[in-house]
Amino acid sequence: MHERCDRFKTIGAIFTAAALLALTAGSCSRKTPPSASPSQEEASPAAKEPAETAELEQLRVRAAALEAQLASLADKNTPPADDASAVLMGHLDNLNGPGMYTAMEKRLLGEEKDHRELLQFFIACDQEHEKILTLTHDSRLVFAMLRLVALYPGETAALCAYMIRNTREQTGSFVRREIYNFLPVFLNYHRGKYPELRRLLKEDIVFQLQKGGDYLYKLMLAMRDLQFRPPVDSMLPILYSEEKRSLHGAVLSHLASRGDEGLQAILKFVEEGGDGLQQSVSQALKHIVDLDAAGRKGLALRFVEHQEPAIRKAATFYYFGHPREPADFERALGYLNSEVTVAQQTLIIGKLKRNSPAIYQQLIKESGKVRAEKAKAILEKAAARAKKEAGNEG
Amino acid sequence: MRVEKPDRIRALSAAGLLALALAAAFPAAPMPSARARGDGELQRLKDRIRSLEEAIAAEQAKRAGAVSPSPPPAVEEEVRESFHTSPWAQAEKPPGSTPKETIDGLLALAVKGDGSGLVAAIQKQLAAGDKGHEVLQDFLHALDKDPSLAKRLVGRYDLAFALLHPAMLQEEGWARMAHSYLSATRKTTRTVLRGYLYSFLPVFLEFHRGRFPDLEEALTAEILQLVQGGDKRLRLLFSAAESLGYFLPIDLVEKRLAQATDFQAHSALLLHLGARDDKDAVRVLKQFVSQNIRRYGGAVSQALVTLAKMSAPGVEQVFRELTWTKDAFTYSKAIRAYFAIPRHEGFAPEARRYLNSRVGFPEKRLFINQLRRVNPGILDELRQLAEQITSDEVREFLLK
Numbered sequence: 001m002h003e004r005c006d007r008f009k010t011i012g013a014i015f016t017a018a019a020l021l022a023l024t025a026g027s028c029s030r031k032t033p034p035s036a037s038p039s040q041e042e043a044s045p046a047a048k049e050p051a052e053t054a055e056l057e058q059l060r061v062r063a064a065a066l067e068a069q070l071a072s073l074a075d076k077n078t079p080p081a082d083d084a085s086a087v088l089m090g091h092l093d094n095l096n097g098p099g100m101y102t103a104m105e106k107r108l109l110g111e112e113k114d115h116r117e118l119l120q121f122f123i124a125c126d127q128e129h130e131k132i133l134t135l136t137h138d139s140r141l142v143f144a145m146l147r148l149v150a151l152y153p154g155e156t157a158a159l160c161a162y163m164i165r166n167t168r169e170q171t172g173s174f175v176r177r178e179i180y181n182f183l184p185v186f187l188n189y190h191r192g193k194y195p196e197l198r199r200l201l202k203e204d205i206v207f208q209l210q211k212g213g214d215y216l217y218k219l220m221l222a223m224r225d226l227q228f229r230p231p232v233d234s235m236l237p238i239l240y241s242e243e244k245r246s247l248h249g250a251v252l253s254h255l256a257s258r259g260d261e262g263l264q265a266i267l268k269f270v271e272e273g274g275d276g277l278q279q280s281v282s283q284a285l286k287h288i289v290d291l292d293a294a295g296r297k298g299l300a301l302r303f304v305e306h307q308e309p310a311i312r313k314a315a316t317f318y319y320f321g322h323p324r325e326p327a328d329f330e331r332a333l334g335y336l337n338s339e340v341t342v343a344q345q346t347l348i349i350g351k352l353k354r355n356s357p358a359i360y361q362q363l364i365k366e367s368g369k370v371r372a373e374k375a376k377a378i379l380e381k382a383a384a385r386a387k388k389e390a391g392n393e394g
Numbered sequence: 395m396r397v398e399k400p401d402r403i404r405a406l407s408a409a410g411l412l413a414l415a416l417a418a419a420f421p422a423a424p425m426p427s428a429r430a431r432g433d434g435e436l437q438r439l440k441d442r443i444r445s446l447e448e449a450i451a452a453e454q455a456k457r458a459g460a461v462s463p464s465p466p467p468a469v470e471e472e473v474r475e476s477f478h479t480s481p482w483a484q485a486e487k488p489p490g491s492t493p494k495e496t497i498d499g500l501l502a503l504a505v506k507g508d509g510s511g512l513v514a515a516i517q518k519q520l521a522a523g524d525k526g527h528e529v530l531q532d533f534l535h536a537l538d539k540d541p542s543l544a545k546r547l548v549g550r551y552d553l554a555f556a557l558l559h560p561a562m563l564q565e566e567g568w569a570r571m572a573h574s575y576l577s578a579t580r581k582t583t584r585t586v587l588r589g590y591l592y593s594f595l596p597v598f599l600e601f602h603r604g605r606f607p608d609l610e611e612a613l614t615a616e617i618l619q620l621v622q623g624g625d626k627r628l629r630l631l632f633s634a635a636e637s638l639g640y641f642l643p644i645d646l647v648e649k650r651l652a653q654a655t656d657f658q659a660h661s662a663l664l665l666h667l668g669a670r671d672d673k674d675a676v677r678v679l680k681q682f683v684s685q686n687i688r689r690y691g692g693a694v695s696q697a698l699v700t701l702a703k704m705s706a707p708g709v710e711q712v713f714r715e716l717t718w719t720k721d722a723f724t725y726s727k728a729i730r731a732y733f734a735i736p737r738h739e740g741f742a743p744e745a746r747r748y749l750n751s752r753v754g755f756p757e758k759r760l761f762i763n764q765l766r767r768v769n770p771g772i773l774d775e776l777r778q779l780a781e782q783i784t785s786d787e788v789r790e791f792l793l794k
Contacts (some may be wrong), residue, residue, distance in 0.1 A: 097600065098603075099599060101601075104595060112445075112449075113449065140597060140600060143597045143601050146562065147562045151563065185551055185552050185555050186555070187558055188552060189552070225552075
């Protein structure tokens with residue numbers, strides 16, 4: 001089934017995006033125009049306001065609860081067994097592009113219940129993963145969905161909004177992945193046309209970051225495409241979670257690009273990270289040292305002289321990743337003589353050779369001061385080689 | 395020559411007008427007071443709650459009912475007149491009549507990566523009739539002179555998305571443009587844009603089946619010519635042909651299969667034969683297997699799996715011949731291919747026969763592992779009657 005996709009290698013991205021687009025078609029909940037209820041009793045404005053506020057609040061809570069209930073009904077394990085789903089699924093199984101187009105068009109142009117049917121269909125596909133892959137990769141189905149997106153951008157935007165709202169809690173669903181793939185491209189193409197949807201997507205990104213950042217890579221691409229910088233605080237739950245260790249690198253890189261605010265978050269993380277996050281703290285130190293080298297002078301020294309040995313060692317290791325003056329000779333020597341692994345000793349000698357040749361030469365000259373056997377052997381070997389070369393030249 | 399005015403565009407314009415009318419009407423209405431806004435909000439929430447309650451009740455009733463889905467109703471598909479593109483493809487002037495600054499303007503949009511700007515410019519030209527089409531042809535030829543720019547246009551996600559719009563919004567104009575371009579570049583079939591067209595056009599034509607007959611015909615004729623001429627892009631050409639519902643003459647496919655020496659060519663031809671799924675395809679595949687079983691191991695395995703997936707008459711007979719042979723190598727290959735697709739438990743005796751055959755243990759081990767992945771039902775069946783497996787070694791591995 002996916003063989004056909006091979007033909008789309010070059011424009012595969014587009015089509016995937018398109019499929020995503022089609023998927024993301026959701027409808028904003030309709031805002032019914034306000035209309036005063038004639039049955040309501042008149043009361044003096046002063047007496048009515050607090051009571052009205054309380055009632056409004058109650059109604060808002062009730063509406064939110066019902067929305068959540070409905071969304072949960074839509075997503076629960078039971079795939080919908082109604083006609084709509086059967087029709088759409090039939091077209092999917094038969095790879096019937098025109099059929100899928102017609103069936104989706106009807107629902108895209110319909111009301112909220114039609115959007116719900118589409119969402120239910122996507123969720124049903126997601127539950128049978130092979131189906132969602134077919135829907136988003138088979139060129140016939142993707143073409144059909146792209147056509148809808150091109151012809152009905154307003155309705156597509158509405159459907160996307162509906163889907164964002166109603167899949168918020170399903171953070172790991174493929175539907176969401178497709179939203180992040182497609183929507184930024186769509187919004188950038190229709191720049192300025194759907195500000196509400198753009199705002200909703202941004203809010204959703206912040207919400208998803210706070211929830212733990214499933215599909216973080218996609219979220220970050222969406223942030224880039226939208227030129228959106230979420231509040232630094234929204235990324236901290238991921239950074240401080242030991243379970244999300246694999247995402248820390250991406251978060252730290254992002255924070256390092258966020259100026260002072262991001263830097264402060266990284267500095268705080270280094271101080272508060274704790275043992276469980278040692279590896280991520282080390283990554284954070286690399287960013288700090290790099291920022292120091294890029295002009296934020298004085299940042300690195302604080303950590304290469306840190307009282308915590310683990311922080312000090314990691315910072316020193318990265319510190320010598322940049323060119324240093326001969327005055328740092330003692331610091332390099334101190335690192336080699338501290339309790340670091342042989343691999344780290346070898347690596348730092350290599351870094352010194354490349355970036356700080358003066359320190360390297362001095363280490364060769366004073367290799368007797370190096371206590372670590374392997375490091376000493378490397379330096380002595382280098383000294384012997386240099387001597388030999390000098391002899392040959394002489 | 396006519397200028398395309400698709401209904402759809404008119405429909406969109408109508409929607410735009412309606413939106414404008416609504417926008418104009420709203421500011422004219424008196425601004426509601428804070429009180430009225432509060433009442434409005436109250437009413438809106440009540441309405442919303444009512445509609446949500448109804449939706450939940452309907453959802454719950456539907457799930458409680460759990461009725462089996464009725465068969466999908468027939469789709470009402472758009473019936474559209476055929477649109478003939480040949481006259482333009484034949485009459486198009488040679489490139490070069492457009493002023494340089496016009497082409498440079500379009501190229502600049504491409505260089506800048508301004509997708510929506512480029513689309514607007516293309517749509518403007520598409521709507522301008524013959525003159526606009528001349529400009530577009532010249533633009534395409536200019537892109538051909540700068541393949542990296544052409545690749546960038548389609549390789550960049552946002553630009554590709556943008557460029558899909560003219561193909562969706564001005565289908566007739568786009569089909570005319572594509573046909574003219576194909577016609578004008580017939581002798582230089584390897585341009586970057588042609589490569590993309592071969593990917594996109596079959597999908598476009600498949601969706602609009604029968605609406606652009608000239609373009610379909612031109613494309614199939616060109617595919618035939620290219621395959622006959624020995625073009626190596628077999629996968630691309632066969633996929634395009636299959637999308638158009640066109641199967642190349644079987645003797646041509648047979649000839650190319652006999653000439654093929656690399657896996658890529660074999661693979662494309664075998665996939666195509668699988669897609670044909672007819673008795674000719676079975677015959678060619680059978681012949682390929684028997685002639686090359688010790689020559690092209692990978693391709694023969696693919697041919698056998700292709701056969702196993704086919705439903706054409708004669709397939710079962712081929713497997714009967716290949717699995718009742720004294721040649722253990724052939725038997726092993728055939729049985730592995732036969733069970734590479736899901737089979738029901740009724741095939742367990744066939745699997746057991748293989749496990750009790752003279753074939754070596756390593757092959758049987760691979761076969762059992764394959765059953766674990768593809769046919770767990772048969773594996774269970776074999777385990778239940780494990781005492782019927784004659785070799786201790788095989789039985790032990792089966793029960794592991």
